[in-house]
Amino acid sequence: MNIINFTPLSALTGGLLIGLSVILFFILNGRMVGISGIASDFLISKDNRIDNLLFLIGLILGPSIYTFFSGQEIEISISNSLFLLIGGGVLVGFGTRLSSGCTSGHGISGISRFSLRSIIATITFMIVGILTVLVTNIL
Amino acid sequence: MNKIVSLFCGIIFGIGLVISEMINPAKVLGFLNLFGEWDPSLAFVMIGALIISTPLFHLFKNKEKPLFSLNFSIPKNKEIDKKLIIGSVFFGTGWGLIGLCPGPAITSIALLNASSAIFVVSMFIGFYIASKTN
Numbered sequence: 523m524n525i526i527n528f529t530p531l532s533a534l535t536g537g538l539l540i541g542l543s544v545i546l547f548f549i550l551n552g553r554m555v556g557i558s559g560i561a562s563d564f565l566i567s568k569d570n571r572i573d574n575l576l577f578l579i580g581l582i583l584g585p586s587i588y589t590f591f592s593g594q595e596i597e598i599s600i601s602n603s604l605f606l607l608i609g610g611g612v613l614v615g616f617g618t619r620l621s622s623g624c625t626s627g628h629g630i631s632g633i634s635r636f637s638l639r640s641i642i643a644t645i646t647f648m649i650v651g652i653l654t655v656l657v658t659n660i661l
Numbered sequence: 662m663n664k665i666v667s668l669f670c671g672i673i674f675g676i677g678l679v680i681s682e683m684i685n686p687a688k689v690l691g692f693l694n695l696f697g698e699w700d701p702s703l704a705f706v707m708i709g710a711l712i713i714s715t716p717l718f719h720l721f722k723n724k725e726k727p728l729f730s731l732n733f734s735i736p737k738n739k740e741i742d743k744k745l746i747i748g749s750v751f752f753g754t755g756w757g758l759i760g761l762c763p764g765p766a767i768t769s770i771a772l773l774n775a776s777s778a779i780f781v782v783s784m785f786i787g788f789y790i791a792s793k794t795n
Binding site for chain 1: 664667670679703704705709711717718722729747753766768776
């Protein structure tokens with residue numbers, strides 16, 4: 523194992539902001555953040571639809587507000603394989619709806635509550651994610 | 662007031678994803694590449710989020726009600742069932758293939774990137790299929 527591109531400080535700073543968002547949403551609105559829940563409920567359920575939509579709009583405004591204040595452009599590197607993008611997207615949507623949570627809902631909100639369900643879900647998707655990268659690197 | 666909170670919390674969350682670089686699939690795949698050239702950064706995203714949310718959650722969970730809403734809504738399901746495991750396996754596979762999970766995927770729509778858009782539309786199709794089949 524070699525360690526590369528390690529940026530602990532920016533990762534920690536971003537994480538603190540995510541934790542702040544999760545806890546404010548709980549203390550003020552009484553709900554635990556899970557983005558797969560917010561997004562899929564917005565699609566499927568009438569409950570809290572406006573709140574869910576506003577949260578999603580907030581997410582999408584985030585990068586522009588960051589760029590406006592920092593003056594830094596955001597660069598990402600993503601696959602351009604149509605097959606993988608569609609397959610990966612459907613797997614992520616189907617899987618997170620089936621297990622009622624994703625990286626935020628299980629990984630942060632659930633673990634904050636010491637939920638055994640969320641701890642098991644997080645360990646499972648982490649291990650499977652690591653194995654998937656291992657396999658795609660070999661192929 | 663809770664509408665403003667929802668928007669504000671979304672913005673803070675989105676900025677957190679940008680600063681931590683979780684919005685960048687290459688960064689996420691670097692984190693999942695444990696057996697190759699490993700980038701441990703994203704473990705610190707989780708640590709950063711949990712050191713804020715964990716103590717404050719336990720401090721506030723026994724309060725009577727949230728500030729701008731009638732009651733707390735905390736997931737009650739405690740069952741470790743097939744849906745939880747199978748769903749997490751599917752999610753982990755999709756996450757490992759592309760490097761996007763739901764939050765960063767939706768946030769990255771702002772970058773007007775065709776790949777992100779295709780991924781997000783597919784993800785919503787996945788939500789819909791899961792809601793119809795379960």
